[in-house]
Amino acid sequence: MIDPLPTLLVEPVIRAALLEDLGRAGDITTMSVVPAEARMRCHLAARQQGRLAGIEVAKATFRLIEPAIHIETLRSDGDPVEAGQPVLLLDGSARAILTAERTALNLASRLSGIATATAAMVAAVRPHKARITCTRKTTPGLRALEKQAIRAGGGLNHRFGLDDAILIKDNHIAIAGGVAVAIERAKQMAGHLVKIEVEVDTIGQLEEAMRVGVDAVLLDNMAPSVLAEAVRMVAGRAITEASGRVSPATVHAIAASGVDLISVGWLTHSAPILDLGLDVLT
Known part of the structure; x- marks a missing residue:
């Protein structure tokens, strides 16, 4: 596990990515399909073997949409991961989780790919x-x-x-x-x-x-x-x-x-x- 970056460095990047995705009207798919009171329990999991990075960034992405989302960390930045292994457990507003999902995955997948390639070279x-x-x-x-x-x-x-x-x-x-x-x-x-x-x-x-x-x-x-x-x-x-x-x-x-x-x-x-x-x- 490595120390997380200061919030001051990370939050502006996440905000810009979320704003890019939310556009001018927000997540109109989720708002139209998912009831406001619906809750969701899910996990973020690896689909392949590798090395993790950006897990703290993913957590911050979900929490920027809804601070009340409960997140349990199962694997951390710097940890190896196997295919099918859960990394985070999330429980909270279904609308919030679904709205943040793609931005969180984009960032964590990108950063974990870099960490995985680096580990192979090391x-x-x-x-x-x-x-x-x-x-x-x-x-x-x-x-x-x-x-x-x-x-x-x-x-x-x-x-x-x-x-x-x-x-x-x-x-x-x-x-x-x-x-x-x-x-x-x-x-x-x-x-x-x-x-x-x-x-x-x-x-x-x-x-x-x-x-x-x-x-x-x-x-x-x-x-x-x-x-x-x-x-x-x-x-x-x-x-x-x-x-x-x-x-x-x-x-x-x-x-x-x-x-x-x-x-x-x-x-x-x-x-x-x-x-x-x-x-x-x-």
């Missing part, structure tokens, strides 16, 4: 020291939730935005006029708590970066043999991060090169959902 790099981390390739508006889902899957978070670390990439280098000059300019601006990472594509660029000195090097699209050479060259003087062409089929060989981190963008931009559903209990 398992694939064992027994090597490399840790799996995410990128800024997140769904607009969902970054805090998706990065928490990475943690639920056992991964690490890369920077959250443009303002919490300096990451000099290929286009920065091209405009600045080279690796060394880009790093030197960054050092002139960076505060004492701001780390500097530079992306390099070749061993030559890495040599230049190490002469100037940086906190971390992003070794982009390098073959495992070149990554191993880069790790030897760095020799612990900076954090080594591999990125590019990382898949379940390639990640173990990348980890075997000795890098500290492996960043994987598709975990947040392309991971399939974990199928979750809501079933009425009789």
